[in-house]
Amino acid sequence: MGGEVIHALRDVSLQINTGECVAVMGPSGSGKSTLMNLIGALDVPTRGDLVVGGLNLSHQESDTLAGFRNHTIGFVFQQFNLLPRTSALENVKLPLFYSREPEPDDANARAIECLELVGLSDRMDHDPTQLSGGQQQRVAIARALANKPSVILADEPTGALDTKTSVEILDLFRKLNDSGITVIVVTHDPEVAAVTNRNLLFRDGRIVDDLGTGHG
Amino acid sequence: MAELLMTLVQGMGRQAALDLWKTTGIALVALRLNAMRSFLTMLGIIIGIASVIVMVSVSSGSKSEIERAIDQLGSNMLNIRPGTSTTGGRHGGAGSAAPFTEKDIKRLREKFVFLDGISGSVSSSAAVVYGNRNWTTGVIGIHTDYINVRQWVIEQGRNFSDREIRSGGKVALVGQAIIENLFDGSSPIGERIRIKNVPFTVIGVLQEKGESSFGRSRDDVIFIPISTARMRVSGRSTRSNPDMVGNIYLTVDPALDIDNAEQELVEFMRELRKLSPGAQDDFSVRNYSEFIRARNETSATLGLLLAATAAIALVVGGIGIMNIMLVSVTERTREIGLRLALGARRKDILMQFLVEAVTLCLIGSFFGVVIGLGAGEMINRFSEISVLLNVPIIFIAIGSAAFVGIFFGYYPARKASVMNPIDALRYE
Numbered sequence: 153m154g155g156e157v158i159h160a161l162r163d164v165s166l167q168i169n170t171g172e173c174v175a176v177m178g179p180s181g182s183g184k185s186t187l188m189n190l191i192g193a194l195d196v197p198t199r200g201d202l203v204v205g206g207l208n209l210s211h212q213e214s215d216t217l218a219g220f221r222n223h224t225i226g227f228v229f230q231q232f233n234l235l236p237r238t239s240a241l242e243n244v245k246l247p248l249f250y251s252r253e254p255e256p257d258d259a260n261a262r263a264i265e266c267l268e269l270v271g272l273s274d275r276m277d278h279d280p281t282q283l284s285g286g287q288q289q290r291v292a293i294a295r296a297l298a299n300k301p302s303v304i305l306a307d308e309p310t311g312a313l314d315t316k317t318s319v320e321i322l323d324l325f326r327k328l329n330d331s332g333i334t335v336i337v338v339t340h341d342p343e344v345a346a347v348t349n350r351n352l353l354f355r356d357g358r359i360v361d362d363l364g365t366g367h368g
Numbered sequence: 369m370a371e372l373l374m375t376l377v378q379g380m381g382r383q384a385a386l387d388l389w390k391t392t393g394i395a396l397v398a399l400r401l402n403a404m405r406s407f408l409t410m411l412g413i414i415i416g417i418a419s420v421i422v423m424v425s426v427s428s429g430s431k432s433e434i435e436r437a438i439d440q441l442g443s444n445m446l447n448i449r450p451g452t453s454t455t456g457g458r459h460g461g462a463g464s465a466a467p468f469t470e471k472d473i474k475r476l477r478e479k480f481v482f483l484d485g486i487s488g489s490v491s492s493s494a495a496v497v498y499g500n501r502n503w504t505t506g507v508i509g510i511h512t513d514y515i516n517v518r519q520w521v522i523e524q525g526r527n528f529s530d531r532e533i534r535s536g537g538k539v540a541l542v543g544q545a546i547i548e549n550l551f552d553g554s555s556p557i558g559e560r561i562r563i564k565n566v567p568f569t570v571i572g573v574l575q576e577k578g579e580s581s582f583g584r585s586r587d588d589v590i591f592i593p594i595s596t597a598r599m600r601v602s603g604r605s606t607r608s609n610p611d612m613v614g615n616i617y618l619t620v621d622p623a624l625d626i627d628n629a630e631q632e633l634v635e636f637m638r639e640l641r642k643l644s645p646g647a648q649d650d651f652s653v654r655n656y657s658e659f660i661r662a663r664n665e666t667s668a669t670l671g672l673l674l675a676a677t678a679a680i681a682l683v684v685g686g687i688g689i690m691n692i693m694l695v696s697v698t699e700r701t702r703e704i705g706l707r708l709a710l711g712a713r714r715k716d717i718l719m720q721f722l723v724e725a726v727t728l729c730l731i732g733s734f735f736g737v738v739i740g741l742g743a744g745e746m747i748n749r750f751s752e753i754s755v756l757l758n759v760p761i762i763f764i765a766i767g768s769a770a771f772v773g774i775f776f777g778y779y780p781a782r783k784a785s786v787m788n789p790i791d792a793l794r795y796e
Contacts, residue, residue, distance in 0.1 A: 194709060194789045215713045222711020233706045233793070237401055249390060250711040256386075295710070 160186035178354030226296025230308035241276040266294035286317035395724040412685025413732030419678040421740025427671030429756040448616040465650035470611035487514035488613030492602040509597020525572030545588035686776035693780035705792025718785035725777025733769030
């Protein structure tokens with residue numbers, strides 16, 4: 153829009169290994185959201201290379217990126233972003249519709265499986281409005297899991313939840329991480345950072361701290 | 369648009385059919401969530417489609433009416449009747465000019481090799497008696513060719529022989545209405561009837577013709593030889609003109625151009641009737657099919673007017689669709705962002721909104737078809753305009769609705785599909 157070019161991220165060199173559980177922290181505007189958008193292929197870098205799961209995301213067709221988001225990434229948002237007036241089950245099936253792989257019956261089975269995994273199999277016919285915040289976020293996590301992604305990208309997943317519910321959601325992330333899924337969480341919340349193995353601190357588009365059991 | 373066509377062309381695989389089915393499901397859910405808005409948006413399409421149905425019904429109705437009328441009259445038939453005489457600047461009434469004669473018919477037959485048939489006629493109305501019943505009907509004196517020229521069919525019995533025509537035979541051909549009214553439906557062949565107290569033998573029965581386009585029964589008629597009609601029935605055989613003929617009907621070889629034939633006929637008739645150059649015709653030649661066509665140009669104009677109305681209604685309806693789809697796309701920006709994040713390709717989003725617009729139009733067209741057919745039926749029942757309802761109309765209507773949906777839905781759908789996922793997800 154404006155004439156000025158803003159570099160949200162610069163000189164970032166980062167490797168996250170499969171199976172890590174990473175918290176990305178930093179003040180607003182520090183570039184942590186941009187990092188998430190890049191890893192999730194919602195945005196492409198102006199310069200540099202970004203390789204996720206062997207695919208260089210820097211130079212890809214939009215359909216390839218869509219396929220990548222669909223198969224490799226599971227997004228979890230602060231505001232849950234469930235489709236209104238649509239049952240939990242249908243919400244979870246949404247990524248399966250775009251992957252086109254499972255037959256309709258399999259898609260149903262898979263969605264139910266995911267809802268069981270987050271402990272909501274008894275609520276699958278409920279609309280989002282009939283669910284609590286924590287339950288809605290669980291549905292969103294089930295949706296993120298539908299296509300068996302290798303990476304879960306969560307943007308302030310506990311930002312709209314109370315402390316008790318936050319703990320439950322974080323437990324769920326830990327459980328998923330234990331099963332081998334890479335979990336990357338953007339957060340302000342030190343509670344979240346406390347349960348991850350690795351914490352990245354961003355300021356002004358650069359990594360200023362990288363703490364944890366990973367590559368510290 | 370090319371992108372869309374590609375999608376459609378690739379699209380006839382099983383997977384694509386399944387996708388389309390699911391996408392239609394999504395569209396139906398979205399439309400139901402805003403049921404009232406969807407219905408109001410559809411109104412334009414409903415009205416447009418209903419008027420398409422009525423328009424096509426009315427114009428195909430009047431077209432088939434014209435064809436039927438021309439068919440009944442014969443498209444190659446000409447009629448010559450005496451016109452207005454002009455004596456010293458004073459116009460007489462219609463038919464005031466000298467009547468035609470047998471000699472005229474003879475000359476015409478000799479002169480025009482292209483004639484298929486020619487016959488004079490002498491019409492009158494008379495009371496007809498059979499046993500103790502009587503019935504007043506039209507009695508027409510004719511030559512043998514009349515039957516063919518006017519496209520009658522003798523259902524039973526035979527036509528007049530030339531001898532009967534020449535010698536004033538007391539024989540008659542009767543129409544279906546006569547059989548009903550005088551003979552109670554039983555066969556009248558060989559029966560004797562009295563026309564103006566003259567006994568006639570029925571030798572043939574005419575096949576039913578139904579009503580004329582003016583609504584009169586044409587089956588209420590008796591044909592007798594023209595000579596007999598002059599002498600015994602019409603009382604129009606005068607000493608000065610013993611061979612008078614009221615009207616002349618003739619058919620032209622169908623391979624020839626009827627307008628040219630008409631022209632030649634007029635010139636020859638002027639010669640026959642010794643009109644000086646510049647004088648007005650004292651006879652008129654009528655080309656019936658032309659006459660009917662002219663009469664029905666009105667309904668063609670009406671059809672055109674309705675077509676314009678239907679087109680305008682559809683365009684207005686389409687604009688309504690586009691408007692509401694733009695609103696819907698804006699309202700659902702976050703949903704679009706979410707779908708993109710979950711792996712929807714741009715063409716998936718394009719299809720989703722396009723299918724939604726088309727679904728809206730198709731549902732609208734369904735109601736439009738129902739209302740249009742209902743209106744057509746009402747017009748048919750309660751007015752003089754004839755309406756022809758047929759199946760292709762329904763496909764035309766549904767096709768045009770789908771076209772409106774694609775045409776006016778494309779822009780909003782395209783707008784949805786090119787959104788930036790990050791901005792869309794953040795949209796409040």
